[in-house]
Amino acid sequence: MDSKYTYTEIEPKILQLWDTLQIANPDARKRTKSTKSFSIIMPPPNANDPIHIGHAMFVAIEDTLTRYHRMLGEDTLWLPGTDHAGIETQYVFEKKLAKQKQSRFDFDRETLYQKIFEYVQENSDIAVSQIKRLGASADWTRFKFTLDEDVVSNVLETFKSLHKNGLVYRDLQLVNYCTKCGTSYSDLEINHEDRTTPLYYIKYRFQDTPQKTISIATVRPEPIFADTHLAVHPNDHDKKHLIGKVVLNPLTDQPMPIIGDSFVDPEFGTGVVKLTPAHDPNDFAVAKAHNLPIVPAISNRGKILENGGKYAGLSATKAREQVIIDLQKKQLIEKIDEKYSNRISTCYRCGRVIEPLPLPQFFVRVKSGKQNLVKNIEKMLDDNDTSIHGAGREKILRNWLSSLKDWNISRQIVWGIRIPVWYKIDGYEDQITATFLEKSGKTNTGTLAELLKNHTLEEIKAGLQTTTAEAAVPYILSITPPTEAQHYFPETDTFDTWFSSSQWPVVTLQTNQPDDFKRFYPTTVMETGYDILLFWVMRMMLMGSYLTDTTPFKHVYLHGLIRDDKGQKMSKSKGNVINPLTVVDEFGADALRMALVIRSTPGIDKSIGKSDFKAARNLTNKVWNASRFIISRSQDQSLSHTDLALPADTQESEFFTQLNQTITDVSTQLDKLQIGLAADTLYSAFWHWYCDECIEHVKLNKLSTQEAAIGLIQFLKLLHPFTPFVTEAVWQELRAANLVTDDCLALSTWPTTNPTD
């Protein structure tokens, strides 16, 4: 053995050994009916992205648990996969198109989908090969991609089932729409930013007494032309007499009745509000309650619509400037508060201001209907069917659940699973709007009634880009094109990526080996970063409870974010991003994993830097050298594996008592998912007790080589889940020296303090 552990040479060989021995495939091992099962579904990384340090974190933790339970003899499965990552991927692809001076509007949806598909294919192995390199003992024979045919088919069936049970509905709602990304988002995908914007006080003339005015305050004057009503609080002493009066729209002079609604805060602004139901969530709700018209003023491209007269076609920002100028000319601006601090919704993806738009979309009902999905989750938590490990995150989850609204699952993008819906054409030609590309490359937009005058249905469908059907248009659900295709027009929206990943634990087990679902569901641990607790974990609980009437996982382990050695968030702009593959090259995969895991706590961020990797690398070298010493002495004394079993009675020996204590401690800690603590316990026990004290005692003949060798074997087993490569490499040396017999350490049995079996 060399005096230095050369991970760059050894790690790839060990990977090959594990591959040959199929350590990760639970079917490659015997099991009985009483064998306990242990399963983790891997959080699927984006198929076409290189991994980052967060991925390395989940690999380190999940592989540690997987290897531990495998060594305990449990029926162990770690099931890997990748995600198509709808918006993320399409966004990246569109950036690529932009560099070639193209946009998604240059393609029909079939072509665009195909292009993105090819792009993803080209890069889809990146994440997988990198995760393998970290030593992930996941069962790659069970690998799943979110767009695999069988996965898609299951997701579509779920949609049909939800719809049948009334838990999915289509409705006109005000949705968060990004005019740059060209799609709506769920409430979770928008950010809020504090900004200083002008607050305009605008005067409205009364219809009967035009010399008298009333003022309202607004940050959004541009859609005023479409407003139809004002509102005051019905109990406001100063203002309630205004209810029923009529004022004139300052831009169009159209009459606007004043209504009463308690949503108005008499203390704020002037105590009078203009209602813009099509572009403000509050106003939308009020309009629905009072049955007021919802008049859109802004398009999904962020431009003023035709009904805006002279403002039509202007961007919202430009229109605002012009509106203010016009109102000033009419002397209808009372004042402008330039320093009003306001909270703005922005797109999490591109940072643009979110435009609330009225769009008919599909929603998952979360708190009413046949099943109250939120109640299901709360019961899981109450009954401790699912326990959440991660610094108060259960409370955060509960807090969010209490105010959860229906989930918008429609996305106006191509890259994803198309919602299997077809709209009835006959009689609804003027309520369905489509955009399609002619063969010449010319884009056409219009109602079907208009488009069908000059084009055949086949032409339109062939070049189809988007469909917008009004909420009243009847539709059918069908995964394949309906038999009477000429009477139906396809939906073009796709599912929110999280809609398919919310079913991941169920779907991956249902589409693999026939008995996998029965064998591994509910899964044991769901391990992921706390940043996607709401996006993903909560949704998996929603859908898991719907599909299986039980929790999808018994434990949720939420690791913290990885920060740099100064505790700062990693970001490209700061230049402090750590690439896990670089660390693997420089220090080895074991060192990376150990550095990430040791003393980490669920839910708490972890700082890490070069000195941490160095320290962990030194541990692998320590393991190697301690082993080298013991192996050489064992050979000098002609020991063989028959001499090296852990003795049954260890009471008399201080060495074995201490060793057993370590075994008990580490096992207990791993059982309680205290992985960072277990790693720390092991590090100290191995280095400062076993190496610093015990091996020195061997040199002084205070401890026998035989005892020390027994101890080494136990330590290798304990260390293996954390530093799998070096321990396996040593194991192969021990095997060559006839000191152990098992083919590999990964499949050997975990130490017990009562080794009777």
Place this chain on the structure above:
RNA sequence: GGACUCGUAGCUCAGUUGGUUAGAGCAUUCGGCUUACAUCCGAAGGGUCGGAGGUUCGAGUCCUCUCGAGUCCACCA
């Protein structure tokens, strides 16, 4: 506005149901190439565990208040 987390050695962090002289890595000082390892070994310095009060035989650990840092959520025009 609501909720959550953190504040322990110079730095980054552990501390498992409250239980003896509060730990690790890195950094610092001193001494060592001792026949596994200088990616090492031995020794040393350094903490009134943010602050105040309380519960307890006993609190870094539980409770209350308070100061500081950060995160999540929320429709105030």
